[in-house]
Amino acid sequence: MRLEVSPLPRSTPLGRWATLLAVGLLFAGINTGNNLFYLVFALLAASELAGVLAAGRVLRRARATATLAARGQVGSPLRVTIALSNRCRRLPLPALRWRLTTSRDETTEIVTPPLAAGERASAYGRLTPSRRGALRLTRIEARTDFPLGLGRRIVRLRDIPALALIAPRPLQASPLALSHERGQAVRTTERDERGDDPHEARPYRPGDDARQIDWKATARSNTVIWRQRRSPPPRSLEVCLDRSGPPGPAFEARVSRAAGAAIAALRRGGLVALRSDETLLPAAAGASQKRRILDYLALVEPAPKSSAASRGGQNERTSR
Amino acid sequence: MSGRRRASSRATGPTPASPSSPSTAELLALIIAALAAFGTETIGPAAFAGCVASLIVGFGRARGWKLSRALDRPRLFIGLAAAYLPAFVLDLLYAARTDPVPALARLVVFLVAAEVMAGSATRRHRAVMLGLLLIIAASAETTDAWFLLPLAAFVWAAVHACAGVTLVEAYGGAARLAPAPRIRGMSGVAALALLVGLALFFLIPHVGSGWGRQAAARRRTAGQSTGLSDHVxxxxxxxxxxxxxxxxxxxxxxxxxxxxxxxxxxxxxxxxxxxxxxxxxxxxxxxxxxxxxxxxxxxxxxxxxxxxxxxxxxxxxxxxxxxxxxxxxxxxxxxxxxxxxxxxxxxxxxxxxxxxxxxxxxxxxxxxxxxxxxxxxxxxxxxxxxxxxxxxxxxxxxxxxxxxxxxxxxxxxxxxxxxxxxxxxxxxxxxxxxxxxxxxxxxxxxxxxxxxxxxxxxxxxxxxxxxxxxxxxxxxxxxxxxxxxxxxxxxxxxxxxxxxxxxxxxxxxxxxTRPAGPLTALWSGWEWTVMVWDTWVIGLDLDDQANLFASLFERLKSSVTAMLEMVEEKVPLPWIVPPSLIGLGIWLWRRRSRVLAGWGLPRGSSRGLPPHYRRLLRLGAARGVRLAPAETTNEFARRAGAALGAPRAVAELSRLYEQVRFGGRPLSASDERRAATLLTALRDTRRQPSRPATARSEKMRAPGQS
Structure with missing residues (x-):
């Protein structure tokens, strides 16, 4: 990542005092004809010049990367890391207080430590996003008075590729919002063969698990009845997101409830599908499904009026 | 030297005992300034002793000495300042009749003592600035050549002191928790400042007529300053x-x-x-x-x-x-x-x-x-x-x-x-x-x-x-x-x-004339130094500067002319052209990675990219698929995979790029081999478009990898 250093230093309070002192020295040199005043003035000016050159050199040779966690959640701190390496062969790199600004004007600060020549270090900070969506770091900037404190250089990180998807804050979906239309259940996987629900009865064959012999049925008949059992069918939740309506708190609340319902179901081990008027994420379980759903919900926008008019306001539909 | 550190809310390293205690470089700069002022008789023995004592106390503060802790009382300095103010006014009024500089220097010494013993942690440059004032006061009182030594030493110490402060100032009030900075490289900055300062000194027009000094000299008896008065x-x-x-x-x-x-x-x-x-x-x-x-x-x-x-x-x-x-x-x-x-x-x-x-x-x-x-x-x-x-x-x-x-x-x-x-x-x-x-x-x-x-x-x-x-x-x-x-x-x-x-x-x-002896050469060297100092520093004026630059210009002109004549007459052309070409070739070869890195890529797109991804971009560019502004890696991978006919290979290369770029994990040796294999397959696909690239890349996939 490119480090852009301001070409000219800005003045600092100390630099202004030093300038005042330098002007006084020049006047004293003219007044008295004492060349030592000229010499001290020249050394003062040269120190500032050498400081500017040294700071420019060490800052331009430094390399920095800003890394943003790829995914985050509204209201949860997002880790931001700045890795810095001092590629200058002799000069140290000062500690820098980086001010990070996102595309939504959220800011945070990270202080990287001073680095000796050739050293690398990283520092991290936390950024708490307030809205869902794609989060970009638009500006990463630090200021330093290094080395003499007479001039201030501004360092900016350019070409920042750091991008994070901020998922909505999951809200507990209201039970009233959940319908119980069993007929629309979607089965996407087969049941597990182990469980308690009786499924199939047949005469016992050698090799069958003796523990699954149905003793009651065996008592009623003359043959040993073996009963296959299986687990109840996996819970499948199809979350339907209604994209109609204007953007605003109501829409955001719907998205948050959808995220809450999906996450809760996935946490219970269920299958979750997501449906909206523009997409269908097939039912699946696990972390990858959670990521897919949250990625979609992070970026989803309200539908235009024409496409949303025909759809109802139901958010989530659960089925079994 | 290389190393890797990770910063967090807690930093390690030696920390000073007190946030306001001055650093060693600051104390060194102040003691050099005090020595210079004492050596030029700008301050007397009492002021010098007071300055040194305060510096010792300040040195002890950083190390937790009992004496320093006992004197760490801001009210004591407020009282001292209140007592010193009328004394300073009287001192200045008395000294103004002859020379006010020593009185001002004594005030600076008092401020140095106050700063070192009760200074603040947020204005750490103040001690160095006071030292600079002492140096300026001393420069008003001397023309001796030895003054160059404390002047250069002060520049060195002041640069280190200021760098020590600015290195950790980003920590703000918690600077004492910052890792101890290593500032070895600042000697080069100090040397550069001295060299540039001397160059500036010769470049600044010395237009001063010295009317103030002349007025002061007229007040004195001329014989005291020249020996050429009406009597001896x-x-x-x-x-x-x-x-x-x-x-x-x-x-x-x-x-x-x-x-x-x-x-x-x-x-x-x-x-x-x-x-x-x-x-x-x-x-x-x-x-x-x-x-x-x-x-x-x-x-x-x-x-x-x-x-x-x-x-x-x-x-x-x-x-x-x-x-x-x-x-x-x-x-x-x-x-x-x-x-x-x-x-x-x-x-x-x-x-x-x-x-x-x-x-x-x-x-x-x-x-x-x-x-x-x-x-x-x-x-x-x-x-x-x-x-x-x-x-x-x-x-x-x-x-x-x-x-x-x-x-x-x-x-x-x-x-x-x-x-x-x-x-x-x-x-x-x-x-x-x-x-x-x-x-x-x-x-x-x-x-x-x-x-x-x-x-x-x-x-x-x-x-x-x-x-x-x-x-x-x-x-x-x-x-x-x-x-x-x-x-x-x-x-x-x-x-x-x-x-x-x-x-x-x-x-x-x-x-x-001085008799020859073991120290003759040393003494001669010192006399030469004094002569150069008197001539080129103390006595430099506008005429000298004009003469110097005219002389340098003439010498440069004659040297260039002589060199051109020598080249024309003595050195044949074949002796110049081949070495120049060889030198140019070596320079280009050494910079080939930088020169060729962005070849065929959109401007500015190759910076900071891993080599394998850069090659992928180059291959895509050859097929007319260029990374668009604001296009994500996956979007580009889908587009480029379709264009190159090897979506899996491109996707895998993109994944490796993401691993480096966003995961912070560098490519392992096997990853690099894999990337090279995929890139070779892509290049061959480009040469033989009839063969399905995906099939070839699947064939070349390492065993055991999905």
């Missing part, structure tokens, strides 16, 4: 000889003149006062004033004199409080750049009028003749009023039977040149200075010349003493001559009936 007291020239300030510089029109043998004649004195010499009343009556139009030669001789100038000297006065104009021989004519008036004394010397001496003048002198003009001696040159008995007895004992004036003068010279020479005249009895000198006490030129002049008068030979300068230093590079205070000298002119006033120098010349 025994010992005054000796005091002048201990200084090294530049008096004037000169350029001669002849190269064969030995600079060390030039007697720069300023003023002759005829009347012995008992403790010194003055010009006498008759001398004042016989002098005349002449006007010098701008840039015109005007004869300074008497109307009937017919001397011709054999040597022309262009003299530039640095010490404008001189009461006589030094010339390297009997003056014949004079010329100045601006209209002015000068006085021609009866002894042939030139002196300024009430308008002050001209800044520069050109004078033609009789050369190689060393005699003064043939003016008849006045009766006062035989006056020996107030003479000590010991001088009388000595004068009678020298060459008792000799009657010839010249032989007698040479006998006196022979006698005196065997005596001890020293600038340290503590052995001289002030009640009988010449007597004690003739009894064996070591002394310098004033005593030698006075004794000889009086001795000659006692033997009936008219004699007078002449004050001026002996010898000059030749400046390297420009060849100009520099005369400093240390070359102030007195000699004797005796009236010889056949020749007029003839110069005799009774001061032993052998002891004026």
């Amino acid at each position: 007291e025994l010992g005054s020239v000796g005091r002048v000889k201990k200084r090294h300030a530049v008096v004037f510089r000169a350029r001669l029109d002849r190269e064969d003149v030995a600079a060390e043998q030039i007697y720069w004649r300023a003023r002759a004195f005829q009347r012995w006062t008992g403790s010194g010499w003055n010009a006498g009343e008759s001398h004042r009556a016989s002098r005349r004033e002449i006007g010098l139009p701008a840039r015109q030669r005007v004869s300074v001789l008497e109307r009937n004199a017919t001397q011709t100038a054999g040597l022309v000297a262009t003299i530039n006065l640095k010490n404008r409080s001189l009461s006589s104009l030094p010339v390297p021989g009997p003056p014949v004519w004079a010329r100045t750049g601006h209209p002015t008036r000068i006085r021609v004394e009866s002894d042939g010397s030139l002196s300024p009028t009430s308008g002050g001496p001209p800044r520069g003048y050109e004078v033609g002198v009789a050369w190689p003749g060393t005699d003064a003009p043939h003016a008849e001696p006045s009766p006062s040159v035989l006056d020996t009023g107030g003479i000590e008995p010991r001088v009388v007895s000595w004068a009678r004992s020298v060459a008792p039977g000799v009657q010839s004036a010249e032989a007698l003068a040479r006998a006196f010279v022979d006698d005196l040149t065997t005596r001890a020479y020293s600038l340290d005249t503590r052995q001289i009895d002030p009640r009988a200075p010449l007597g004690s000198f003739l009894d064996g006490a070591a002394a310098h030129c004033e005593y030698f010349a006075s004794a000889m002049a009086l001795g000659l008068r006692l033997r009936g030979v008219p004699a007078r003493v002449v004050v001026g300068y002996l010898g000059a230093d030749r400046i390297p590079l420009t060849g100009r001559l520099v005369v400093r205070d240390a070359r102030a000298h007195l000699w004797v002119e005796a009236w010889l009936p056949a020749r007029g006033w003839v110069r005799f120098d009774p001061t032993p010349s052998a002891v004026r």
